[in-house]
Amino acid sequence: MNQEKILEVNDLDIKFELRGKVLHAIRGISLELYKGEILAIVGESGSGKSVFTKSFMGLLERNGYVDGGSAVYYGADDGKEVDLTNVKREKDWLRIRGHEIAMIMQDPMTSLNPLKTIGVQIMEAVLLHQQVGRREAKKRTLKYLADVGIQDPDKRFDQYPHEFSGGMRQRVVIAIAIACNPQILICDEPTTALDVTIQAQILDLLKELRHKYRLSVILITHDLGVVANIADRVSVMYAGDIVEIGTCEDIFYDARHPYTWALLSSLPQVGVKGTDLFSIPGTPPNLYAEVKGDAFAPRNPQALKIDFVKRPPYFQVSPTHKAKTWLLDPRAPKADPPPVVSKIRNGGLF
Incomplete structure (x- = not known):
């Protein structure tokens, strides 16, 4: 895969003011997008996927603002780097929006x-x-x-x-x-309203166009199954943070974050006939309040005490794979993934 960056995000914070309160929607995200790749961003509704990518085009609602960090775009026509967080005027956004970075919305x-x-x-x-x-x-x-x-x-x-x-x-x-x-094409849930057959056709089309027009693609979805045959890399997003990122093979066959395990367990493809499909217990955290420790800890049956106290850093699993979970700390007790995730690893379902 081409390792030339076209977009580099570092410690991005996005907040919204609503009825006198502040919602911390994006909490210190760092991410790279490489030229010619398809990067999938996966997570539950409300995890911040659309807000994150809308900030690259100046499309945040009026009460939303970038509170820190950078998002450097390297693909500008004039060859100059552009920190998108510093673009304020609408006329400057018009030079970027569409021509440099374009977006496909979920409801055509x-x-x-x-x-x-x-x-x-x-x-x-x-x-x-x-x-x-x-x-x-x-x-x-x-x-x-x-x-x-x-x-x-x-x-x-x-x-x-x-x-x-x-x-x-x-x-x-x-x-x-x-x-x-455009240089970058953002696809925000482009297949949500379509039936399965048409979904597959649209995803195949995006793969073809990526090569034909030399696009770098960001695919936003809540369905891990959608990305299995299209993405080069996958970012798993939860509560305004990217908790795990790796190649498609890393995420499907060697997932390390408990939230990624939960998403994989929820896939209909791994369900057993006659039994209920797995659903993740609980609800995402309230982002109006300060999130202490690992945001997924209250929903994680394997959570450690430290998960409720201190936010985990990234732990490097391999050169292409990292995850934010204390389970990867050398001092942590061994934690096995759910049986369904082990089944995916061994059964080659994807």
């Missing part, structure tokens, strides 16, 4: 204007981000439609969003993002 219907044809909406992105005339813009639009797997693009160009199925609308949204000519 809310991303498309029902009053404009598909062709016009893709052409708008081409005209805004590529220095071409209308004739060339239309030619490129037809090519993008074909590239995302929409048949008969000449006919489809003049149709409206309501004339497309959910899967086809998602392809159109992807075409609009590609038309912006």
Whole structure:
């Protein structure tokens, strides 16, 4: 895998002010994205996945702000490094948003204007981000439609969003993002509203486009099963922090954090017929209050006393794999993963 960084996040803190209280949504995250890779960010709803990535495009709500840390983008057209946390003016964000970093939202219907044809909406992105005339813009639009797997693009160009199925609308949204000519493509739950067959097609399409357009992709999802065949690396996120990160093989076959074990145990693929599917007990912590120790400790049956007192650092499992859990401390007692996780390790389910 290419080890040239395109984005480097260090100790990023994001907070929101709401009704006189402060919500600490992102708690000191550090992360690298490499050129040409697909990095999946996985975690329960509310873990901070979307907030984290929206900060790269200046899309935080008005009551949200970066309270510390950096997010350095290395892929700018002029070759200069840009710390995205220092970008404040909307006109500066407009140079980055779309052209440098583009995002695909999870509901394509809310991303498309029902009053404009598909062709016009893709052409708008081409005209805004590529220095071409209308004739060339239309030619490129037809090519993008074909590239995302929409048949008969000449006919489809003049149709409206309501004339497309959910899967086809998602392809159109992807075409609009590609038309912006970005370096980084953020996909926020791009397959949530689609059935399993269409899900697989969209994921295959993202893999193809990654190579064709030399994209670096961040895939946000709550479903570990979705990333098994697409991601190069996986970041597991919990309560505004990345608790484990590694290659796809590291996470599926050698997971070390109890939260990752719980997510793997929740996969329908590992369920046993006639028994209830595993669900993680308890609820995530209240991020309005200070989180002491390991945020997952109250839900972790193997939690140590120190988990309730001191936040764990990263422990290096291998050159590509690290996790924030005191279970990896040399002084900790041996803790075996749940039987289901051992089954995944030995059974090659993915």
